[in-house]
Each structure stands twice: as C-alpha cells, then as structure tokens.
Amino acid sequence: MAFEELLLERDGALGAIGACLAQAASGMGSVVLIGGEAGVGKSAVCRAAVRDAARRGLATWSGACDALSTPQPLGPFLEVAAQAGEGAVLDVLRGAPNGHEVMASFVKWFKLGGPSLLVLEDLHWADEASLDLLRQLGRRAQSWPVVLLVTYRDDELDEWHPLRRALGDLSGGERLVRLVLYPLSPAAVATLAAEHDVDAQALFRLTEGNPFFVTEVLASGDGLLPPAVRDAVLARAARLSRPAREVLEAMAVIPLRAEIELLGSLCPGSERAIEECQRKGMLVSDNTGLRFRHELARTAIESDLVASKAVQLHRKVLAWLRNREEAQVLPRLVHHAVAAGDAGSVLELAPRAAARASALGAHREAAAYYGAAVLCANQLGLAELANLLCLQARECHRSDEPAAALNLYKRALAIWDGLGNTARVGETLSRMANCLTKLGRGAEALEAADRALVVLEALPPGKELAQALLTRGGHAMRRSDHEDFLRYTPRALCLAEELGDQGVALGALMNLRSMAFYRGEDPGGQLLNEAIGRARDAGMVEHVAVAMMNLANAHLQARDHGAAASSLDAAIAYNDQYGFDVFVGAMRADRARLALETGDLTAAAGEATEVLRRYQAAETRASALAVLGLVRARRGDPGVWEALDEACRIAERAEEVQSLGPAAAARLEAAVLLSAGLEGAVGLAITALRVAQERSFTWLCGELHTWLERAGRPQRVRSELALPWRLELDGDPCGAAEAWRMVGCPYEAAMAVACAKQVGDDARRAAVRELHALGAGQAASQVSRRLRDLGVRQVPRGARRATAANPWRLTARETEVLGLLARRQSTSEMAAALVVSPRTVEHHVAAIFDKLGVHTRHDAVQLAGARGVFGTAPER
Amino acid sequence: MPRYLVERTFDDRLEGQAAAAARWRRVVCSNARLEVTWLHSYVSADRHRMICLYEAPSPEAVRHAAAISQLPVGSITEVLVLDPFAYLPGDGTRSVAAATEDIQKETLE
DSSP, rough: OSOOOOOOOHHHHHHHHHHHHHHHHTTOOOEEEEEETTTTTHHHHHHHHHEEEEETTTTEEEOOOOOOOSSSTTTHHHHHHHHHHHHHHHHHHSSSOHHHHHHHHHHHHHSSOOOEEEEEOOGGGGOHHHHHHHHHHTTTTGSSSEEEEEEEEGGGGOOTOOOHHHHHHTTOTTTEEEEEEEOOOHHHHHHHTTTSSSSHHHHHHHTTHHHHHHHHHHHHHSOOOOHHHHHHHHHHHHTHHHHHHHHHHHTSSSSSSHHHHHHHHEEEETTTHHHHHTTSSSSSTTTTTEEEEEEEHHHHHHHHHHHHHHHHHHHHHHHHHHOHHHHHHHHHHHHHEEEEEEHHHHHHHHHHHHHHHHHHTTTHHHHHHHHHHHGGGGOOOOOOHHHHHHHHHHHHHHOOOHHHHHHHHHHHHHHHHHHHHHHHHHHHHHHHHHHHHHHHHHHHHHHHHHHHOOOOOOOOHHHHHHHHHHHHHHHHHHHHOHHHHHHHHHHHHHHHHHHOOOHHHOOOOOHHHHHHHHTTGGGGGGGHHHHHHHHHHTOOOHHHHHHHHHHHHHHHHHTHHHHHHHHHHHHHHHHHHOOOOOOOOHHHHHHHHHHHHOOOOOHHHHHHHHHHOOOOOHHHHHHHHHHHHHHHHHHTOOOOHHHHHHHHHHHHTHHHHOHHHHHHHHOOOOOOOOOSSHHHHHHHHHHHHHHHHHOOOOHHHHHHHHHHHTOOOOOOOOOOHHHHHHHHHHTTTHHHHHHHHHTTTTHHHHHHTTOOSSSSSSHHHHHHHHHHHHOOHHHHHHHHHHHTTTTTOOOOOOOSSOOOOOOOOOHHHHHHHHHHTTHHHHHHHHHHHHHHHHHHHHHHHHHHHHHTTTTSSHHHHHHHTTTSSSSSSOOO | EEEEEEEESSSSOOOOHHHHHHHHHHHHHHHHHHTTEEEEEEEESSEEEEEEEOOOOHHHHHHEEEEEHTOOEEEEEEEEOOOOGSSSSSOOOOOOHHHHHHHHHHOOO
C-alpha cells in the first residue's frame, strides 16, 4: 500500500515491536503476541510493523489462518515459505514430514537467513500443526534473528482452545512480548471522525471504540450499517453451534438488552448455547440481561434474518412483553408490533405511546409513534387517519419541524375537505398558517389564515373560529399592524369567553395586553403582568412563555435596557425550565441586540453566533444576522455582507417590519461605514422607513432617518421620532449624546457627536476616542477620515494601546454579578438586588466561572480584580 | 475554514524566540479549544508589530482567542493564501529554487 495508515493509541505496541526489531537486527530474535478483540486493529499494527521492519532493512513475510471449518495443516507457514521462495522448506512441507523435519527445515531457514520479521495472523483459527511449530520455534527465539509476530482474538479463547495452550507453553520463554490492543478512547474516535459529518460521541457509543467498526461506519458515510462489518460479524456467527446461532437470531430482534426470561421463552433450554455465545465474545451480560457486545453486530445478524423468521420472533417477543406492566414496556411493545406487522396492535398501542411521550415533552418521539400508526392507514377510516395526521403534525410543530408538520397538515386537509368537515378544514388551515410563519413564508401564512376565517365564518361560531381569529390577530401583531390586529383579537377574546375556551381566551388577552404594552398604553406593564399571572395560575405554560417573550421584546424595542435585561433573563429561565427551545432562540437573538445597543460588541457577536449555530427559525436568524453583521461592520472585520445580505433576504420574504427594519438599518449603517453598496442599502432603507412610519415605530424611524442623513440622502417627510434621534437631526448633537447616555447607548452617543457638523474639535476627538474604546474601529476610522477631509486636526488614528476591557467576553449582566460577588453578596442577596430568581443568579455565576476558567467565587473575584475589572482600569 | 490575517501592535517589544516559547505554547493550547489554528506569524524588526495568519471559523473566534491569550487585535482581514508550489511544476518535494529554474528553462525553449 502506498499510504501510511493512521494508527491511534498504538504507540506503546509499536514501540515494543520496534525494540524487538532492533534486537533482531543485532541477532536476537523474539516472539511478539498481539491479542485483542475482533476489529481492534491487530492487522493494522502488523502492517505498521512490516513497514518498520522494511525501514530497518529486515526481510518481512506474512501469513494468516483462514476461518475454515477444517483448517489447512501448517497453512500460515506454507504461505510464508512460499512468499520467501524458500525452495528447501517448501519441498519439505509438501512432502509428508513429521514434526521434527518441519522444525529442522525452518530452523535452517531462520539461521541462515538474515534478520527478518514473520507475521502470522489470526492464530485462533490455527491448526494444530501450526501451533506446534509455533511453540517450538518460539521457545528458542533467541537463537536466530527472527521476530515472530503473532496475532489472535483474545476474546475468543476459552480455556480449551489450542492456542491458549500453545501460548501457555511459550510464557516461560525469555524472548516473549505480550501485547494487548484495546479499543480506542473517545478522543481517538473523535479524531477519526473529525473529517466526517458524524457525531463523534454517538459513534463511540455505537462502536465502543472498536476501530474496525469505527472506520467501517465512517467509510459507509451514512451512519448505517456498512457491509464489511456485517460480513465479518456474520462469518463469526456462522462458526457457532446451531443452538447458539438460534440464540443470536433471537437476540438480534431485541433492541438494547433482553431479559434472561425473555430469551428463555424464545429459545427454551438454551443455557449452554447462551454461554457459548458469551464465551465467543458475541454476547455480554450485565445486571439486567444479555446484549450483543456491539450494536453493529446485532444489526448485522438481524439484517441476515429471513423475514418470516424475524416476524415470528417479533410476535413471540410481543406476546411475552404483553404480560409485563404495560406502561414501562410500551415503547418496546410498539417496536415489536411494528416489526411483526401487527397493524391491530400498532393502532392500539402507538397512539397511547405517543400521548405519553407528548405529555413528557418528547415530541419527536410522539410524532414518530403517530407516524407508525399512520402507516397502518389502510385499516383506518378516513376521519381517524386525518385525525392522526393532525396529531402527528402537531407534534412535529412542537418539536420544531414546521416543514414536516406543514406536509402532514396538507394531507389531513385534503381528507377533511373530501369528507366535507368544514370545521376541521378551517382548524387545519389555521394551524398551517402558524407553520408557514415559522418557515418565514409570510405572504402564504397570511393567505392561509384568511382562508381559515372565510371557511369558518360560514359556520355557526365554534372554538375553531375563536382559534382562527386568534391566529389571524397574531399575524397582525407580528406585523405591528394595530388596526388589523383590532379587527380580530377582541372578537377572539369574546367568542372564547362565551365558549369557555380558557386557552384561546387567555391567548387573546395576552396578545391584547402585549400590544397595548408595545404601544405604551400600559406603562410599567402592570396589565400585562397581571395577564401573565393569570396564565401561570391556570398552568398555561406556553402562553406564559410567549407573553414573557413579548414583554422582554417590548422593553427592548423601547430601549429600556435595564428592564429588557431582567425580563429576558426571566423569560429564558422560564423557557429553559419548560423546554420551549423555540422561544429561547428568539430571546437570545434579542439578548444579542441588547448587548449591541449597550455597546458590548463582543457579547453581541458571541450571542448572535450561538443563535445562528443552534436555531433555525427565520425571524430569529434574521435578527441575529443583523446584529452580527453590524458588529463586524463597526469593527471593520470581514464577513459583513454575508451576514447582512442574508438577513435582508430572510426579512423581505417574511414580510414583517420587525425583521426588515433592523436588517435594513444595519445594512445602511454598514454601507456608510464601509463606503460600499450604498445605493442598494439606501433603497431598502427608504422602503423600510415608509412601513416604519405607518406603524409609528419612533425608534426605527429615527435610526433610518439619521443614517440616511449620514449617507447624504436626507429624507424630508418626517414622522414622530424618538428623542435622541430627533435631537441629532434637529442639529443638537450634544443634547442627543446626553439623551443617548441616559438610555445607555454609548455607541450612538459617540456617533452623534463624531458625525455632527457643528461641534467643538475637542468633543469630536473625545467621541472618536470613545468609538475606539468601544471596539468600533471601523466607525472611528471612517469618521476620522471624514473629519480629516474637513480639515479637523489631530484626530486620533487608532487605539494606541491595546486595551482589552472585557477579555473574557462577560455580558453586561455577568459583569454586574461579578461586581456583586466582589461585595461578597450571597446568591439570595444578589437575586434580590438584580430582581431575578436565585436560579438565574446561579446560572450567571456558572457562566462566569466557565469564562474565567475558575471554580470558586473567591478566585473569580481575585482574577477579575487583578485585571482591573472593578474600579480603576489599567492606565491608557 | 477561512483564513484571517491579524495585524497587531505592541507597546512593549516582543520577547525573543526562546524566552517566549512557553507563552506561545499556551496560546496554541487555548486556541485549539476554539477551533482557531495559529498558522504562523511575522514580527517586524523593531519587535513592535506582528502579523499573524490563522485558520478559524469566524473573525469573532479569532478575537476571542486573542482575548484569552491577552494579545491585542489591530485589524482582521480574510485572506486567500498563495503558495509558489501551487504554480510551479513538480509535486512540492523539490525546492522552490529548483522548480523555478525549471520554469525558466521552459520559457527559454
């Protein structure tokens, strides 16, 4: 072979072999025994040894034993002699020699030949003659310059195995080296898996570090069973006795482990056979039962089972399991029912399993169970089928698979339509609208929601109508279209209350109060908080989660950063507790924006990157991309347009001004800072501005107006703007800066002064320095360039000293907590001071430990103090 | 993974190669955790400026690694790396000088 194999964790073995080879070169032979389980890489080590020997100038010969039912006498030695072209030996071997003659011929060969390496593989299959020869040659290894490298499967040697006896004989010899090769560690598996798109930990669990299995799985490329392993496993199984093979086949249909009693019922009287399987290393036992040593082995044997036999076995297992306590074995029952093709049982058991899974929050599994039931469709009435499809779709939606859910709803819709069940048609359309929103297909979502209403309003009002009104109102809310919102949501509330549908009623109330809060009609958020309290009491966890998210978002939109920080923390903690991953993505994106607005570029980029890594929802990604792109633009880092163009693309498709506004503003700012792509950015910004004006987004309007002004495209028509922006546009940069500082936005404050036309040189220079200090190097240099063009002198060119104000990327919150830690506050004191739960405080403390690389509060405070995080910063 | 060039300025002169070995080993270790690979660096003769080449998933990762190692970051640029061997005949085992000679001979013919 032309390439060098990568051998991991075999340095010890190769080193020992190398030492033996070196000694052979100086005339002293040895026997090296390499034991290890099948597939652990004994052959690979042999190949490496051969290469090593060749490098050292030794001759090398290799022979192996075949797994034949009757091994060829002296098979491996014949092979080796033939390779070496040793005529004399071959003649002897082909005759009818006795043991001495054979021995003599080899001895002669070894003594006269130069230093060499002889590899004999898989000696556990060796015939008796070979073993005899091995014993004799090995005992006198020091007499000739030959290294005998022997491999065998140590897990297949029971005490009666001939090789074991042979090895026992050798153990007294002085020139014997015994090596055992162990499976790979998780780290080594990770290294092997590095170039592949595979979960290294899952791979390790599946293969238990067996290199053969690992490399076979990786080579097969799709994580399923590669043929080579299968062949190896099947060959092994074929060598067992018939009862043992029966046991393996029975075991093969049982995933994970089998209770001894179960196995006993499947294969009565098979104790010896079971023992044999264990001896041969195919099965292992633990406290609860028996299992295959490798899952891959099980699937190999299972794949070889004749279908009818498999079905028969599954039926038997199913029957046996039925007698056990059902709840615990429900998943297993379903598995065997499906495999046995027992549609009746599947239809009976799968929905129950799905319901249980769903209640436990295991939505993906619930969807799979429903899916199993759906596959038995031909036994179902159409209405039942449509119902199951809807249930499955719901679970898909809950497990964040909106695309799959959408397809299922479409199927169900077709059925309900055919059956003329208008109510369910409307309900399904409404749910599809939610899926489409998740997928970022705004226009289609709106269309579906409208259709749902048309269909349902033709019927007497029912709960489906209430739900559809709520959904449609929700769409309007996302687009911040207040009038549209009021067309539907109050009706949803009334109708739901009439019908006693608490869920929809609370949802509608929540939306109404959130909207009011957004519009500043509920200062302090008391009404909204009251609604949240009610939902909590009613145990409507999902509603509470949505409301908390809206509350936090509203604070953020109003640039009330303190309140936003606390409510984001609270909302994320609540969602973590109840496992609503979907919302957490949106909130972390909000957190990224919060960090950006409070001038913490590092934290903003970090949070945005994490969001992009983990969450798929369109709106969430658009939000995070806008933040990340803007951070890069302000710093002058690469990757600006990848992020911002994508953000704009997603936002335009979703048709929601809440996404489009920030994305357009970010793109415009980046275009100004980097002097690139200005035309396109201006066009998009003007479009966004118009929508923002319609919806009275005063902050967004201000931002867009100001950057258009800075881009040299001032817009004449102005609506109401938020104060700091208005002050700047009205020509009061210092007032604007002050207003920004009150709100806690240092970047905007500095930019207001730095970009202003009429302002003192000192103030301008200070502003540029501030931009540098915030890490916004590109912003600073762009502004400086302009100022130099205008003739302003002594504009700072860059950060003269490298400052790292926040070397560990602590968020603003974490810095606060660190400060409180320095004052030796306890968790409950800190919780009270920050107005969050003790659990949230612990979470922050853990993050601090992680980032600083310490384990105690004392160390954290010490380390931070040394870096000057509190009080006096290092001198500039 | 993309490659980034980082320019940095030090107020104090950088230490010599031997004295700095431990420091740079630590840098390599902490970088590895973030999937940032330090490929190599150039130091100006006056030892105040350094240009470093990294392979990393994003510019933020480069900044994070620099922060942990307490190294300043001046500017970051994404770069494509050109290597003479990409354009010279041979398999890269001959020296650049030898391969260059070959090209010159070729063009003469």
